[in-house]
Amino acid sequence: GAGVSQSPRYKVAKRGQDVALRCDPISGHVSLFWYQQALGQGPEFLTYFQNEAQLDKSGLPSDRFFAERPEGSVSTLKIQRTQQEDSAVYLCASSFGQVYRVNAGELFFGEGSRLTVL
Amino acid sequence: RKEVEQDPGPFNVPEGATVAFNCTYSNSASQSFFWYRQDCRKEPKLLMSVYSSGNEDGRFTAQLNRASQYISLLIRDSKLSDSATYLCVVVSWDGGYNKLIFGAGTRLAVHP
Numbered sequence: 739g740a741g742v743s744q745s746p747r748y749k750v751a752k753r754g755q756d757v758a759l760r761c762d763p764i765s766g767h768v769s770l771f772w773y774q775q776a777l778g779q780g781p782e783f784l785t786y787f788q789n790e791a792q793l794d795k796s797g798l799p800s801d802r803f804f805a806e807r808p809e810g811s812v813s814t815l816k817i818q819r820t821q822q823e824d825s826a827v828y829l830c831a832s833s834f835g836q837v838y839r840v841n842a843g844e845l846f847f848g849e850g851s852r853l854t855v856l
Numbered sequence: 857r858k859e860v861e862q863d864p865g866p867f868n869v870p871e872g873a874t875v876a877f878n879c880t881y882s883n884s885a886s887q888s889f890f891w892y893r894q895d896c897r898k899e900p901k902l903l904m905s906v907y908s909s910g911n912e913d914g915r916f917t918a919q920l921n922r923a924s925q926y927i928s929l930l931i932r933d934s935k936l937s938d939s940a941t942y943l944c945v946v947v948s949w950d951g952g953y954n955k956l957i958f959g960a961g962t963r964l965a966v967h968p
Contacts, residue, residue: 778864780943780958781900794955830898843957844890844955847899 742848744830750854751820759815759851761830769833774814776826820855825850860946862959871964873934877891879944880926888947889927895940934966
């Protein structure tokens, strides 16, 4: 497809369940980000990949959160033992270049995966 | 204190009005600045970059004030379709690379 694709679009999980969220970035995009957006808030950084290398995972809120991008394209964000505070929209974004360069700021976002933990 | 702060609004303005938002940032070493637009239940999309000299794109003007550490977005002749949340993005150096930090957004509602 032409844009960033995320699945599932909506996920309802019972507290304690594990979930996996998928991101299919724009083909050829080197950089991939995951953000968490709570209702009424801006996107909060979770983690960053440059190709298959996870260069920054400082935003992951706990060790229940894990992300991977094994072949440098599709990425999966996994949340183990979900809690109610994990309810949010999880946004994936990609960028062609190594976005960590001055003046590089255009990220292409997917529509997000809305997670509700009951 | 958050690294990037915005007035959440909402700003309720009539069509045709001029409206301005500010965004302050705390890291004086921040290098690049952007405005993104996010429609309700949609993903953020880049609206415009913010240059030191200021820049204009149609009805939209972005300004940067490094001394006071804020950026602004001015919208002239507001349209109903401008109703959205406007996110300020600051790119800051963080231990080896630049990180994009989003503000919480300012909500604009344009009414007839």
